[in-house]
Amino acid sequence: MGKKIFGVDLGGTTVKMGLFDEEGNVEEKWEIVTRKEENGSYILPDIAASIKEKATKRGISGEDIIGVGIGVPGPVDDNGVIYKAANLGWGVFSIKETLSGLLDGIRVEAGNDANVAALGEMWQGGGKGYRNLVAVTLGTGVGGGIIINGKILTGATGAAGEIGHIHVDDEETEVCGCGNCGCLEQYASATGVVRLANRRLAKDDAPSILRGKNLNAKVVWDAVKAGDEVAIEIAKVFGEYLGSGLASIACVVNPEVFVIGGGVSKAGEILMDYFVEPYKKHVFHASKDVKFALATLGNDAGIYGAARLVLD
Numbered sequence: 001m002g003k004k005i006f007g008v009d010l011g012g013t014t015v016k017m018g019l020f021d022e023e024g025n026v027e028e029k030w031e032i033v034t035r036k037e038e039n040g041s042y043i044l045p046d047i048a049a050s051i052k053e054k055a056t057k058r059g060i061s062g063e064d065i066i067g068v069g070i071g072v073p074g075p076v077d078d079n080g081v082i083y084k085a086a087n088l089g090w091g092v093f094s095i096k097e098t099l100s101g102l103l104d105g106i107r108v109e110a111g112n113d114a115n116v117a118a119l120g121e122m123w124q125g126g127g128k129g130y131r132n133l134v135a136v137t138l139g140t141g142v143g144g145g146i147i148i149n150g151k152i153l154t155g156a157t158g159a160a161g162e163i164g165h166i167h168v169d170d171e172e173t174e175v176c177g178c179g180n181c182g183c184l185e186q187y188a189s190a191t192g193v194v195r196l197a198n199r200r201l202a203k204d205d206a207p208s209i210l211r212g213k214n215l216n217a218k219v220v221w222d223a224v225k226a227g228d229e230v231a232i233e234i235a236k237v238f239g240e241y242l243g244s245g246l247a248s249i250a251c252v253v254n255p256e257v258f259v260i261g262g263g264v265s266k267a268g269e270i271l272m273d274y275f276v277e278p279y280k281k282h283v284f285h286a287s288k289d290v291k292f293a294l295a296t297l298g299n300d301a302g303i304y305g306a307a308r309l310v311l312d
Contacts, residue, residue: 004060005310006051008070009113009302010034012087015047018303019054022066022311024124028054029303039089048102067107069306070095071116075158080110083157109309113302115152115161118145118259120305125297126259134255135295136163136246138264141177142185142192146253151312153253164189166245187241190217190263196234206230221267235274243278250279250287261295268294 002021009016012034019028032050035042051068055061072095074085080096095110111119118127118135127133131150137143142164146153153160164185165178172182174195186192194215201210208230209223223231246258260271272292280288297304 007307069309239274247282
């Protein structure tokens with residue numbers, strides 16, 4: 001049968017799970033509901049019960065399981081301690097020890113969900129073949145994961161890779177979700193693209209197919225692809241912010257590749273047309289030739305990365 005690994009990606013509404021072999025092939029995927037009642041006290045017991053049920057059903061004994069990896073939405077340090085996950089109701093505790101106890105001593109490794117997804121993309125996705133990469137998630141917010149020499153860079157309290165909160169604009173007056181103003185997330189996320197679009201459309205009456213539409217990031221990028229001049233202006237502003245933000249990151253960690261994922265990345269290669277040049281304009285010369293790739297694992301990056309945690 002060979003040894004098995006369970007990868008767990010804990011989200012705010014569902015928990016995605018995968019059963020893997022040692023080579024990184026996923027044998028089965030499933031989901032359970034994230035029960036957040038009573039400060040999230042049901043979440044880890046539910047995960048443990050689901051893993052045990054799956055192992056029993058497939059005739060996998062405890063000795064056959066190398067371990068369980070889990071990515072969670074909050075800062076997690078190298079020892080598997082989470083420093084609060086507000087949207088789950090969790091405080092500070094060891095996920096590693098707690099979940100391992102619920103699984104009768106099976107080894108558990110834990111990490112921040114964005115970092116873990118980055119590890120997944122390095123292992124089996126858009127970053128395959130590289131050991132130094134930055135995964136950038138352009139979703140509702142902007143998340144990131146930094147991999148150096150094949151290992152997640154976690155930082156002192158697990159908050160490394162919070163690239164959405166790099167400061168990119170001194171003039172901004174609107175407040176970011178983090179409480180600061182002028183964060184990258186305010187311009188390069190899906191909500192940020194809509195924000196830029198609304199600002200541009202309010203500036204004058206220039207004709208645009210965006211006018212009168214229910215705006216989201218896809219609508220804006222579809223208009224860019226259609227050659228709409230106002231949409232192209234919006235894309236240029238987006239690209240300037242994202243390019244300069246990535247240049248700042250490159251000056252610190254000098255990656256081989258940036259892997260771009262999240263909902264906004266579904267626009268495809270056209271994104272590169274707008275941020276690669278600003279990146280090159282702002283970056284230190286030694287990082288000019290970095291590669292850019294689109295993420296390929298989609299929503300499965302988290303379970304792949306979680307499984308990979310156990311092999312490190």
